Amino acid sequence: MNTTARLAVFGGALALLAAGGFAVGKTAGPVSAATSDAGHGETHEGAMPNHAEMAAADALPGGLAASKDGYTFTVADPAPEPGRFSFTITGPDGKPVTAYDVEHEKRLHLIVVRRDTAGFQHVHPELAPDGTWSVPLTLPAAGSYRAFADFAPTGGKPMTLGADLSVAGNYQPSTHPLSRTAQVDGYTVQLTGDLTAGKTSPLTLSVSRGGVPVTDLQPYLGAYGHLVALREGDLAYLHVHPDGEPGDGRTPAGPQVKFAAEVPSAGTYRLFLDFKHGDVVRTAEFTLTTAGTPAPASAPADGHGH
Numbered sequence: 001m002n003t004t005a006r007l008a009v010f011g012g013a014l015a016l017l018a019a020g021g022f023a024v025g026k027t028a029g030p031v032s033a034a035t036s037d038a039g040h041g042e043t044h045e046g047a048m049p050n051h052a053e054m055a056a057a058d059a060l061p062g063g064l065a066a067s068k069d070g071y072t073f074t075v076a077d078p079a080p081e082p083g084r085f086s087f088t089i090t091g092p093d094g095k096p097v098t099a100y101d102v103e104h105e106k107r108l109h110l111i112v113v114r115r116d117t118a119g120f121q122h123v124h125p126e127l128a129p130d131g132t133w134s135v136p137l138t139l140p141a142a143g144s145y146r147a148f149a150d151f152a153p154t155g156g157k158p159m160t161l162g163a164d165l166s167v168a169g170n171y172q173p174s175t176h177p178l179s180r181t182a183q184v185d186g187y188t189v190q191l192t193g194d195l196t197a198g199k200t201s202p203l204t205l206s207v208s209r210g211g212v213p214v215t216d217l218q219p220y221l222g223a224y225g226h227l228v229a230l231r232e233g234d235l236a237y238l239h240v241h242p243d244g245e246p247g248d249g250r251t252p253a254g255p256q257v258k259f260a261a262e263v264p265s266a267g268t269y270r271l272f273l274d275f276k277h278g279d280v281v282r283t284a285e286f287t288l289t290t291a292g293t294p295a296p297a298s299a300p301a302d303g304h305g306h
Contacts, residue, residue, distance in 0.1 A: 061264050062160035063148045063237030071097070073149045073161035076132075080165060085125075085137035087163070089149060096131025099154035104221040104241065110135060111148040111228055112165070115235070117270040118174040119145070120283060122228070142169025146235050160237050176270060182284035186210065189273060195229075195290035197266045203227070203259045205273050205284070213255035219246040220276035225257035232268040266290050 066073045070092030075085070088096040089108075100107035106124045110133075113120045118141070125135035139145055145165040152158040180191045186209055193203040205225065207214040217224045223245055229238040240261045244251030263269060271286040 061231075061236035061238070062150075063146070063162040064234060066161055066163050068159050068161060069157065071153060071156070071159065071161065073147075073163045075147065075163045075165065078163070078165050079168065080137065080139070082138040083136045084134075086132055086134040087125075087147075087149070088131050088133065089151065089153070089161070090131075091153065097153050098127070098129065098131045100127070101152040101154055101158075103150075103152055103158065104223060104226070106221060107151065108133060109150040110137075111150065111237070112137060112139070112145055113230065113235070114139075114141070114174075115144045115146060116173045117176060117230060117232065117235075118143075120228075120272050120285065122226070122272070122274055122283070139165065139167045141172070142167045143171040143173075148237050150237075162235070162237070176285075176287045178268075178287050178289060180286060180288070182273075182286055184282050184284050185280075187214070187277070187282060187284070189275075189284035191271070191286050191288070195261065195263050195269060195288055197263055197290050199262065201261050201263065201290075203261055205257045205259070205275075206255050207257070207275060207277070208255060209277075214277055215252070215254045216277070217254035217257070218276040218279070220274060220281055222246070224251065224253060224275065225259075226274040227259050227261070228272045229261060229263065230270045230272075231263070231265070232270060236264060238263060263290060 072090045073087065074090065075087040077086075091097045103109070107127060108125060110123050110125055111121070112123070119139065121137070123135050123137060125133040127133055143166070145167070147163050147165055148160050149163075150158075150160045182189045182191075188208050188211075190206045190208075191203060192206070193201060195201045195203075205227075207217065220226065223241050225242050227240045227242070229240070230236070231238075238261060240259050242251075243258045243260065246253065257273070257275065266289075268287065268289045271288060273284045273286070274281055275284070276282075
């Protein structure tokens with residue numbers, strides 16, 4: 001995966017997505033595990049996308065569509081039982097993909113987050129010989145979730161596909177005020193730099209503990225940090241990695257981890273930094289806004305996202 005993550009220009013293609021993803025973050029209420037969210041710019045089992053839908057998916061930022069370039073992300077159960085989650089990536093031939101390039105020590109990165117950007121998880125499923133991915137995933141609270149499969153099929157381009165999940169129960173939305181400082185397990189992580197729509201944005205994240213800079217961050221998946229950015233509303237996905245890598249002779253093990261990121265539009269973004277210290281991986285969360293051209297508005301259709 002490139003150091004500078006690239007997101008496609010979506011232009012008018014976003015308008016082809018039926019249903020806005022931000023609706024679930026606006027109202028509380030019961031969520032049914034049996035609810036199906038078809039008709040939101042995704043390919044569901046048994047449905048064949050037409051050429052216009054495929055072109056629209058290709059123009060979208062990462063994670064907004066379940067299919068791209070003939071590849072489709074299909075979950076076994078959109079309302080998974082706690083501790084059990086499986087899915088397949090099918091290729092242009094309609095068969096499950098079994099060959100993947102290794103990107104940062106893994107063949108696939110799975111990101112799962114609730115539509116209001118609570119409950120973020122970055123996990124790594126295991127691949128069975130038949131092409132089925134499995135991971136003991138548990139979704140922490142009621143609501144609608146988005147799962148992102150970040151991978152590169154052997155012989156194909158890196159891509160991120162998205163699929164919807166749900167947990168039944170009384171949904172209680174979370175809000176996230178703007179924040180450049182995160183506190184997690186006694187660590188303080190400070191973010192400096194600004195996101196600029198359509199341009200490369202340098203970001204620096206500085207890690208300290210008890211007021212003392214952390215200078216011995218541990219490599220995690222071949223880097224000193226992993227950063228995921230999600231645009232609030234539709235959860236357009238951006239996965240970036242830091243400048244440099246452990247052991248390259250020029251990248252220090254903290255306290256600063258530097259990134260270069262691109263965001264496709266103005267708006268509010270949630271950022272999640274995974275870092276490892278003391279043999280434990282922790283996640284620091286931030287909320288930023290950026291100026292520029294706003295994303296096209298999408299109209300909520302069913303009250304629980306797409």
